[in-house]
Amino acid sequence: MAMPQNSTRENGFCFAQPLDFSCPSPRPGEAGRPFSAAGGRGGRSTPLSNGTAPSGAPSPSGSCAEPLCTPTPAEEETPFREGVKYVSAEGEELACGWGGFTPGCLQLCNTSKGVLFFLCVASFLQGMTVNGFINTVITSIERRFDLRSYQSGLIASSYDIAACVCLTFVSYFGGNGHKPRWLGWGVLVMGLGSLLFALPHFTTGHYEARSAAQLGVCGGNQSLPCSQAASSLSGYRFVFMLGQFLHGMGATPLYTLGVTYLDENVKTNYSPVYIAVFYTAAILGPAAGYLVGGMFLNIYTEIGREIDIAPENTLWVGAWWIGFLGAGAASLLISIPILGYPQRLPGSQRYIVMRVSEAHQLKDGSHKKASDPDFGKTVKDLPRSVLLLLKNPTFIFLCLAGATEATLIAGMSTFGPKFLESQFSLSASEAATFFGYLVVPAGGGGTFLGGFLVNKFKLRCSGIIKLCLLCTVSSLLAIFIFFIHCPNMPMAGVTQMYNGSALPGGHLNLTAACNAQCGCLQETYSPVCGTDGIMYYSPCHAGCRRVSENLRNGKKVYHECSCVDKALLPGSGKAEAGKCTSSCAKKPLLLCFMFVVILFTFLSSIPALTATLRCVSDRQRSFALGIQWIVVRTLGGIPGPIAFGSMIDKSCLLWQDQCGEQGSCYVYQNSAMSRYTLVAGLVYKVLGTTFFIVACSLYKPPAPESAPGSSDASENGTSDLQEHKPSLPAEEDL
Numbered sequence: 001m002a003m004p005q006n007s008t009r010e011n012g013f014c015f016a017q018p019l020d021f022s023c024p025s026p027r028p029g030e031a032g033r034p035f036s037a038a039g040g041r042g043g044r045s046t047p048l049s050n051g052t053a054p055s056g057a058p059s060p061s062g063s064c065a066e067p068l069c070t071p072t073p074a075e076e077e078t079p080f081r082e083g084v085k086y087v088s089a090e091g092e093e094l095a096c097g098w099g100g101f102t103p104g105c106l107q108l109c110n111t112s113k114g115v116l117f118f119l120c121v122a123s124f125l126q127g128m129t130v131n132g133f134i135n136t137v138i139t140s141i142e143r144r145f146d147l148r149s150y151q152s153g154l155i156a157s158s159y160d161i162a163a164c165v166c167l168t169f170v171s172y173f174g175g176n177g178h179k180p181r182w183l184g185w186g187v188l189v190m191g192l193g194s195l196l197f198a199l200p201h202f203t204t205g206h207y208e209a210r211s212a213a214q215l216g217v218c219g220g221n222q223s224l225p226c227s228q229a230a231s232s233l234s235g236y237r238f239v240f241m242l243g244q245f246l247h248g249m250g251a252t253p254l255y256t257l258g259v260t261y262l263d264e265n266v267k268t269n270y271s272p273v274y275i276a277v278f279y280t281a282a283i284l285g286p287a288a289g290y291l292v293g294g295m296f297l298n299i300y301t302e303i304g305r306e307i308d309i310a311p312e313n314t315l316w317v318g319a320w321w322i323g324f325l326g327a328g329a330a331s332l333l334i335s336i337p338i339l340g341y342p343q344r345l346p347g348s349q350r351y352i353v354m355r356v357s358e359a360h361q362l363k364d365g366s367h368k369k370a371s372d373p374d375f376g377k378t379v380k381d382l383p384r385s386v387l388l389l390l391k392n393p394t395f396i397f398l399c400l401a402g403a404t405e406a407t408l409i410a411g412m413s414t415f416g417p418k419f420l421e422s423q424f425s426l427s428a429s430e431a432a433t434f435f436g437y438l439v440v441p442a443g444g445g446g447t448f449l450g451g452f453l454v455n456k457f458k459l460r461c462s463g464i465i466k467l468c469l470l471c472t473v474s475s476l477l478a479i480f481i482f483f484i485h486c487p488n489m490p491m492a493g494v495t496q497m498y499n500g501s502a503l504p505g506g507h508l509n510l511t512a513a514c515n516a517q518c519g520c521l522q523e524t525y526s527p528v529c530g531t532d533g534i535m536y537y538s539p540c541h542a543g544c545r546r547v548s549e550n551l552r553n554g555k556k557v558y559h560e561c562s563c564v565d566k567a568l569l570p571g572s573g574k575a576e577a578g579k580c581t582s583s584c585a586k587k588p589l590l591l592c593f594m595f596v597v598i599l600f601t602f603l604s605s606i607p608a609l610t611a612t613l614r615c616v617s618d619r620q621r622s623f624a625l626g627i628q629w630i631v632v633r634t635l636g637g638i639p640g641p642i643a644f645g646s647m648i649d650k651s652c653l654l655w656q657d658q659c660g661e662q663g664s665c666y667v668y669q670n671s672a673m674s675r676y677t678l679v680a681g682l683v684y685k686v687l688g689t690t691f692f693i694v695a696c697s698l699y700k701p702p703a704p705e706s707a708p709g710s711s712d713a714s715e716n717g718t719s720d721l722q723e724h725k726p727s728l729p730a731e732e733d734l
Helices: 104-109 112-144 149-175 179-203 233-251 257-264 271-296 322-339 349-354 366-371 379-390 393-423 428-456 461-483 587-603 605-614 618-637 639-649 670-698 729-733
Strands: 528-530 546-552 555-559 575-577 652-658 661-668
Touching: 104 112, 112 149, 112 179, 112 233, 112 257, 112 271, 112 322, 112 393, 112 428, 149 179, 149 233, 149 257, 149 618, 149 639, 179 233, 179 257, 179 322, 257 271, 257 605, 257 618, 271 322, 271 428, 271 605, 379 393, 379 618, 393 428, 393 461, 393 587, 393 605, 393 618, 393 639, 393 661, 393 670, 428 461, 428 587, 428 605, 461 587, 461 605, 461 670, 587 605, 605 618, 618 639, 639 670, 661 670
Parallel strands: none
Antiparallel strands: 528 575, 546 555, 555 575, 652 661
8 A cells, every 4th residue: 555755754754755554575684673763863762563573464463564664864863753653562462362362263353343343232232221221111110119219210320420430540540551351341340230230129029919800990999008008128229229330330431441442443534433333332222222121021020920910000010120131141241252352453553653633732732741651651640631631622612512412312311202102192111112213213323324424524623523513403403393292182180171171270180970989099090091082090080890801902991981971982981901092193293303303413422422532632532531421421411311300390290199299290291391392402402502613613723734644634634544545735735
């Protein structure tokens, strides 16, 4: 692969002849000829190799054994300047294996594609467990272990708390250490967390649900007194919190060290594609978690025991624990090959030599401190590392923009199924499955497409930030779709009176003449749909006195329902378990624009991550990602669901009554929910747009002459030396 000539000597490059990376057979006495790395006769020589002897045939591990050029005696006197770093690889073990066990068959996986595969599996398992299974089964866990909503909220937050605690330590020391070992041990800890999360199922007694034959039917309500209903199972929340804490600890290296390990071992212009594939797997994980988790919830938690209640019943507890067992075992297995990878892949030395710095240039020149090979290896450099990042305005505003996007993503993933459930009158499992189908193409496709666009157009840092800005503005415009909403399905006593008239003053009134003698309890919420198209709070509130043993479409049918209008249809006075089906005409339009919002939100994720990696010094990349994740989780991931949840709760029409205490919301007002979602989305999208504009305007790239062997940073945006686009600055001047 011949490279164009350069007549200048900037940064110690001497191109007297075209550069050749093809590694021909070495002539006698010339193998491993060193550069003078420090300048002067007394300079220390560092061979440009990856620690392997050159061979006659080109190979990944020997592609850099030959020097780029032969310095003349006069040129040996010239010291190297800043711009390109030469890293010694002498004595470094680059074989894949565990200790002394490095069989030849394993070396087939000792490539960037092999690493990408195993990291994708790990990120898929992490996303499926933490963002998929947890969100899907949290209701079942609340029901099984008598947990309040705030207690389940603490369980979910334990992941982010653990990540915030560990990020600084892991990203700082792991960034300068053996990254695959940190990654492998992290995945192993994550697997142990999943197994621990499933443990309470095996240490508690059998779950006993009351018979559904008479429960909820007029005159057949039975409810335990509140004093008897209380149990000691809520103490298991600490086990769940510990499991989530281990999830957070184990996943910390994955999205900091994993990203930088990929970035360091591939060409600069291929890096966004590799990272996009990695993050696409992480996006597909939650989608699979929603789908698989919803499937497991249709299996009764006590496998093998017969029960006469259906999944639609509020007393049903699905097999929430199966997914965690499978994900935990898979994580333990996948950690083994990751632990076997070397600190740097064979052949990656050439990418380090060819890499051009795009780090933001500070006015006081303090960014040059991070170029010191010994910088960041001790704890005393930690404050200076933090200070360098805080003085980088582009990095700071990219972090803030990431926090606003993370707030939307966290709120969307937590309350997206609930939004669909309310707007389209779906069951919880149907909404989770529906949302999974929506996220797979929009989230996964947007993530991959973002990395593809960066690579396709060879964007440099400033161009990447502009792409992020374009995506944010596009999703900002699409979010106005939340002006549209589907009307609530009519529900007797909640959205209208039993006779069809409006509720006076909006106050609930679940009692009517048709069910006054039934003694219905508000604690028993089990919605049914009457043949008159109206929903009722429970079979009892519909005045139903008998339940059919025959199922219709897998659902129980109730008969002799005194509140159901018999005049509409002959043979009516019946009700079917579950909600009435919505026939909202705006459903396709709403789903289409929700797809667009999710697509453009995820489309900016990989470009924003790539811009973060490029606007800081090479030695600070892992640490910068760690700091960014802390900011994103502290300002976005943790408060995001809380902010969205508090706004959505304002639209609640019917609250759960737990022994006189307010529980979760049963029924939302769709118009208010859409309005509050629109307000929250607009606020965070406007903030994100502002932060990207400021980051782009404050970014100060290196001067073109400080980027040897690169194309003009401000013109065509090429990010690497490429044989098909020779456009070196010196060549353009000739």
